[in-house]
């Protein structure tokens with residue numbers, strides 16, 4: 001899958017990447033929403049570079065498990081690390 005096709009699956013807004021906070025505000029998309037028991041929900045955002053990396057990991061894992069890879073859900077699986 002081409003990067004551009006992956007990018008089109010997400011909505012991009014300025015934000016802070018959870019893996020690259022020191023880069024400041026970049027183009028990001030929400031990959032996960034944390035819902036703490038106390039306090040408001042918190043969005044986890046990732047930059048384009050991280051989303052491409054996360055999609056590549058998900059595809060590799062899907063192939064390993066013999067399940068179908070569905071792009072567009074980069075945040076799925078973050079809980080299980």
Ligand SMILES: [Zn+2]
Nearest residue numbers: 017020047050
């Ligand atoms: Zn990043």
